[in-house]
Amino acid sequence: MSEVSKIRTFPPSQESWGGEAAFEGMHRKGELRGIIKINQDNCVGCDTCTAFCPTEAIKGSLGVAHAISTNKCVACGQCLVNCPFGAIEQMSFVDIVMEKLADPKAFVVSHPAPAVRVAIAEEFGAPAGELTINRLYNAFEKAGFHNYDINFAADQTILEEGTEFIKKVRYWVLGERGEDLEHVAHHPLPHFTSCCPAWVKNAETFHPQLIPHISGAKSPIQMGGPLAKTWAAEFVWKKDPRDIYMVSVTPCTAKIFEASRPEFNSAYEYLKENNKIPQDTPSFQDIDAVLTARDAAEIFRRKGINPLTMSDEREMETMNVYTGAATIFGASGGVMEAALRTAYFILSGTELSNPDITLVRGYEQDIVEATIPVPLKALNGKVINVKVAVVNGASRNIKEIVKRLTDDKNQYHFVEVMNCPGGCVNGGGQPVRTMGTSWLHPLLPLPLRA
Amino acid sequence: MSNERVLKFPMSEKMFHNINMVTWMILAITGVLIYFKQVGEATALLMMTFHIGIAIVFTLNFVGFVVLNADRFFLMLRNLLIWDADTFAWFKNLGGYPRRLFGIPFGPEEVAPQGRFNAGQKFTYLFFIFMIFGLIVTGWLLYFMAPVLGKTTMVYFFNFHVWGSIIATVMAVGAHLPLAVINIEDFKAMFRFGAGDVPLEDALHHAPKWVENDLVKVSTLEQPLKAHR
Amino acid sequence: MEATKENYFYAEKPVGQLLSRRDFLKAAGVSVSAIAISGYAITDIVQKRKSYIALRQQGLYKDDKRLQKANLTGSHQNASCLKVYQDMGTKPMGEVAEQLLHTKTYVDRSNLLMQGAHHV
Numbered sequence: 001m002s003e004v005s006k007i008r009t010f011p012p013s014q015e016s017w018g019g020e021a022a023f024e025g026m027h028r029k030g031e032l033r034g035i036i037k038i039n040q041d042n043c044v045g046c047d048t049c050t051a052f053c054p055t056e057a058i059k060g061s062l063g064v065a066h067a068i069s070t071n072k073c074v075a076c077g078q079c080l081v082n083c084p085f086g087a088i089e090q091m092s093f094v095d096i097v098m099e100k101l102a103d104p105k106a107f108v109v110s111h112p113a114p115a116v117r118v119a120i121a122e123e124f125g126a127p128a129g130e131l132t133i134n135r136l137y138n139a140f141e142k143a144g145f146h147n148y149d150i151n152f153a154a155d156q157t158i159l160e161e162g163t164e165f166i167k168k169v170r171y172w173v174l175g176e177r178g179e180d181l182e183h184v185a186h187h188p189l190p191h192f193t194s195c196c197p198a199w200v201k202n203a204e205t206f207h208p209q210l211i212p213h214i215s216g217a218k219s220p221i222q223m224g225g226p227l228a229k230t231w232a233a234e235f236v237w238k239k240d241p242r243d244i245y246m247v248s249v250t251p252c253t254a255k256i257f258e259a260s261r262p263e264f265n266s267a268y269e270y271l272k273e274n275n276k277i278p279q280d281t282p283s284f285q286d287i288d289a290v291l292t293a294r295d296a297a298e299i300f301r302r303k304g305i306n307p308l309t310m311s312d313e314r315e316m317e318t319m320n321v322y323t324g325a326a327t328i329f330g331a332s333g334g335v336m337e338a339a340l341r342t343a344y345f346i347l348s349g350t351e352l353s354n355p356d357i358t359l360v361r362g363y364e365q366d367i368v369e370a371t372i373p374v375p376l377k378a379l380n381g382k383v384i385n386v387k388v389a390v391v392n393g394a395s396r397n398i399k400e401i402v403k404r405l406t407d408d409k410n411q412y413h414f415v416e417v418m419n420c421p422g423g424c425v426n427g428g429g430q431p432v433r434t435m436g437t438s439w440l441h442p443l444l445p446l447p448l449r450a
Numbered sequence: 451m452s453n454e455r456v457l458k459f460p461m462s463e464k465m466f467h468n469i470n471m472v473t474w475m476i477l478a479i480t481g482v483l484i485y486f487k488q489v490g491e492a493t494a495l496l497m498m499t500f501h502i503g504i505a506i507v508f509t510l511n512f513v514g515f516v517v518l519n520a521d522r523f524f525l526m527l528r529n530l531l532i533w534d535a536d537t538f539a540w541f542k543n544l545g546g547y548p549r550r551l552f553g554i555p556f557g558p559e560e561v562a563p564q565g566r567f568n569a570g571q572k573f574t575y576l577f578f579i580f581m582i583f584g585l586i587v588t589g590w591l592l593y594f595m596a597p598v599l600g601k602t603t604m605v606y607f608f609n610f611h612v613w614g615s616i617i618a619t620v621m622a623v624g625a626h627l628p629l630a631v632i633n634i635e636d637f638k639a640m641f642r643f644g645a646g647d648v649p650l651e652d653a654l655h656h657a658p659k660w661v662e663n664d665l666v667k668v669s670t671l672e673q674p675l676k677a678h679r
Numbered sequence: 680m681e682a683t684k685e686n687y688f689y690a691e692k693p694v695g696q697l698l699s700r701r702d703f704l705k706a707a708g709v710s711v712s713a714i715a716i717s718g719y720a721i722t723d724i725v726q727k728r729k730s731y732i733a734l735r736q737q738g739l740y741k742d743d744k745r746l747q748k749a750n751l752t753g754s755h756q757n758a759s760c761l762k763v764y765q766d767m768g769t770k771p772m773g774e775v776a777e778q779l780l781h782t783k784t785y786v787d788r789s790n791l792l793m794q795g796a797h798h799v
Binding site: 454455456457521522524525527528531580598599600601602603650653661664665666667668 | 688689690691692694697698702703705706707709710713721724725728
């Protein structure tokens with residue numbers, strides 16, 4: 001009675017990136033679509049997935065095989081992880097990455113997310129929440145990857161987004177004006193996070209009026225990609241950016257979509273502009289391939305690697321330095337907490353006496369509201385009350401937040417939105433648990449328990 | 451005496467049984483058509499609507515019987531739960547049916563005396579009652595609470611509902627129904643418009659211990675009684 | 680209810696005479712235990728179905744605690760991040776940072792006839 005189910009995958013096809021038209025349905029040319037598919041033979045039409053879909057993208061009546069409407073689907077994978085029959089499948093780039101790993105010219109980089117380190121071990125029999133950090137880095141290295149922890153990029157995200165938020169506070173709350181604040185004049189509060197690609201596609205499709213509120217800062221992965229091919233290529237790895245093959249390892253299937261967004265080739269544009277690569281180089285994306293945690297486990301299995309048996313010892317590398325703020329990104333409320341730790345420090349000049357802002361942690365609640373008093377150094381300690389909200393799971397809650405803001409748009413200054421209940425730890429790319437009999441389990445003889 | 455008859459199925463039991471039977475068959479047929487993908491999507495939607503609507507009748511029928519006729523229900527359970535030496539002895543020759551129906555000389559010729567239900571009926575009907583209850587519970591939980599149940603529970607309930615109902619239907623149609631037709635007096639008693647009585651000879655043949663222990667003469671009049679519930 | 684041609688002389692004794700207290704308790708006991716055991720098992724499984732989410736969250740907060748001990752609590756304490764700004768000659772929301780780390784492209788997909796991405 002394994003605790004983790006096997007999920008079927010399928011490779012991308014030529015049509016997955018769309019045709020020549022600029023738009024096909026809701027997708028732009030080049031954006032990956034059809035990332036999640038329901039197997040028509042295995043689906044019994046039980047309607048469980050329908051309840052978990054945040055955008056009502058699943059069609060089919062009770063008892064009849066269901067299908068996903070590509071236009072409405074945000075590729076979050078909640079249907080997939082909740083299907084009792086494992087009838088939903090994911091587009092996988094495992095074969096493509098395996099090929100790259102075998103290519104001696106390619107400098108393949110694994111970019112693992114915070115939520116992956118507390119779940120990937122489940123694929124190898126560990127209990128839920130088992131933390132594998134150095135063991136994971138060692139496993140990736142043995143598989144042929146170089147490591148660049150997304151958490152490092154997450155810290156970068158906080159610095160960027162925190163700065164952006166503070167500018168908005170200075171302009172919209174404190175009434176300051178200036179050249180450096182011109183940009184935020186077009187972006188009123190509340191400020192919404194942008195790191196969840198399912199949330200972003202949801203907003204673009206169903207709540208476009210929120211677009212000006214969404215942070216312009218990219219997600220940690222989409223910062224890591226450009227930094228790998230510009231900063232790290234030049235200052236750390238000393239490699240030609242064109243040889244770097246960035247593979248993010250995510251708890252999320254929507255990240256597969258995010259990486260394919262045509263505008264996410266910033267490194268290429270920057271390098272061309274600064275004449276660091278020839279002008280006729282064909283464009284390349286910042287992130288070349290996305291593997292879910294399950295996909296990464298599959299690569300380990302194919303190569304006979306078990307992260308749980310790898311050594312826990314490892315020298316700290318520049319590319320893997322991260323703070324506590326970064327690692328909690330994977331839990332609902334984590335981005336908010338991380339942003340507040342830094343924003344508080346910048347605005348008040350002092351660190352929070354207690355960095356654990358449990359007030360904003362999502363846990364099992366749908367929407368968490370909190371007010372964080374921040375003393376402003378620039379105004380001699382005058383306190384502003386920063387009103388925040390954490391949306392823990394998109395299903396009903398995005399509409400609820402929109403309703404509340406329509407009622408009173410000043411209700412919140414900062415809103416974190418995570419599509420998946422509980423945060424990325426419960427993402428569509430994570431190991432799928434069978435949720436077996438909890439009290440029966442300890443009574444079973446050992447062979448049946450594994 | 452050809453005039454002597456025994457009330458075997460009171461009206462409440464006939465009502466329960468017959469409504470149960472009709473609704474069960476509609477549920478089974480609609481269910482199988484949908485599950486085995488024998489119909490197109492629009493028809494499947496219609497079938498499912500029937501399935502749910504008839505399921506309401508099926509549920510109320512069972513619940514109504516248990517609640518409004520609790521005495522009959524508990525009496526029936528008591529009869530089904532009498533497992534004595536004669537009950538187990540019945541299995542030695544499966545009540546004599548293989549010999550009688552197919553000429554297979556299985557076990558002794560003598561059948562151990564049975565009560566209200568023979569041993570085969572006891573196990574079958576206990577299974578049927580368990581299935582009726584189980585299908586009602588799993589059915590409504592699947593319909594209303596699928597996402598809440600959790601995946602493993604969902605799969606167990608779903609498979610119980612689909613395969614349990616199929617097994618029970620096969621037993622009902624393949625064993626229960628033919629045997630009922632063979633015992634034609636029981637069949638007539640169950641389905642006629644009127645009292646569910648059988649000849650005393652039949653009762654003595656099939657359920658001598660029931661006649662001996664549970665029955666009482668209700669009339670000493672020459673002319674027959676009017677049927678009453 | 681009309682009398683049929685065939686009517687009966689025998690019927691079961693009243694239930695009270697057939698069903699003893701012991702029989703009732705036996706029947707009730709069997710039914711109740713069946714319901715209670717399955718009910719408990721199912722309720723237990725259903726209640727614990729989401730426990731894996733909390734366990735994974737706890738793993739992350741454990742990682743956080745470990746890093747807090749090493750004085751790596753807030754992102755502003757990450758020396759590698761500060762090195763990035765130094766080496767690239769930029770600062771948070773500076774020109775290079777804007778180019779590499781920020782996006783202006785969110786697409787109003789609600790309008791299916793959109794011809795292309797637009798500045799927000």
